[in-house]
Amino acid sequence: xxxxxxxILRTTTTLIAFILFGFSVYLFFAGHNKPGxxxxxxxxxxxxxxxxxxxxxxxxxAKIIPINFRVVIPIGLLIAVGTGVGSFIFGQPFLxxxxxxxxxxxxGKTELATALLFDLGVYLxxxxxxxxxxxxxxxxxxxxxx
Amino acid sequence: xxxxxxxxxxxxxxxxxxxxxxxxxxxxxxxxxxxxGPTNPDRAVALDSIGIxxxxxxxxxxxxxxxxxLNDVVLLIGILLFIGTIAIAKFLEKxxxxxxxxx
Numbered sequence: 684x685x686x687x688x689x690x691i692l693r694t695t696t697t698l699i700a701f702i703l704f705g706f707s708v709y710l711f712f713a714g715h716n717k718p719g720x721x722x723x724x725x726x727x728x729x730x731x732x733x734x735x736x737x738x739x740x741x742x743x744x745a746k747i748i749p750i751n752f753r754v755v756i757p758i759g760l761l762i763a764v765g766t767g768v769g770s771f772i773f774g775q776p777f778l779x780x781x782x783x784x785x786x787x788x789x790x791g792k793t794e795l796a797t798a799l800l801f802d803l804g805v806y807l808x809x810x811x812x813x814x815x816x817x818x819x820x821x822x823x824x825x826x827x828x829x
Numbered sequence: 830x831x832x833x834x835x836x837x838x839x840x841x842x843x844x845x846x847x848x849x850x851x852x853x854x855x856x857x858x859x860x861x862x863x864x865x866g867p868t869n870p871d872r873a874v875a876l877d878s879i880g881i882x883x884x885x886x887x888x889x890x891x892x893x894x895x896x897x898x899l900n901d902v903v904l905l906i907g908i909l910l911f912i913g914t915i916a917i918a919k920f921l922e923k924x925x926x927x928x929x930x931x932x
Binding site: 687689692699703706710713717718719723727730733734736737740741742817818821 | 898899901902904905908909911912915916919922923926927928929
């Protein structure tokens with residue numbers, strides 16, 4: 684059998700993976716006023732990582748991204764709970780949020796909301812759950828003679 | 830001028846509705862091909878085309894609702910569709926989607 688050649692896939696992956704990461708960051712910051720937010724941003728990031736896994740195989744990408752995705756889940760959940768509990772410090776009810784406008788150097792006048800921190804927790808949790816599920820399914824053939 | 834504006838507006842919404850109906854028929858026929866389809870490549874092509882039709886539906890809804898918020902959705906469906914099609918193609922050709930090591 685002729686060995687399959689996926690040169691086109693690998694070459695485009697090096698370009699498209701970065702576009703996907705950029706788009707996921709855009710979706711993450713577009714949240715809570717427009718379509719977007721932590722959940723879909725996390726899905727987009729994990730889609731980019733899955734694309735890299737599909738193009739370059741398990742071992743190479745595990746060397747490039749040395750993150751145990753099971754650790755990312757509790758970190759994200761802790762950030763999400765922490766933004767809820769943090770409102771107690773200011774004497775507010777659980778999960779209350781606020782926003783303000785800041786003058787940032789490059790971006791100009793920007794709206795920064797505490798909901799963004801909650802979104803960060805959701806983002807990390809979604810990445811961890813999705814990558815754990817996909818990689819666990821992919822490693823399922825370990826004991827067989829693949 | 831006012832009359833021309835009204836005629837154009839009703840024309841655009843009528844044509845968008847017509848396109849939505851036609852694309853819905855197309856999606857139903859592609860669903861038949863994706864479920865029944867004799868071989869797996871037929872199903873792969875049918876799923877890809879269903880995704881393209883979904884992008885068209887999102888664009889037509891953006892025209893009907895007169896909003897720009899749905900443009901991100903079109904892009905998002907396109908990217909997820911691209912990755913899904915690559916996964917199906919790789920599964921059909923190699924039988925495994927994420928390889929253990931590439932030699």
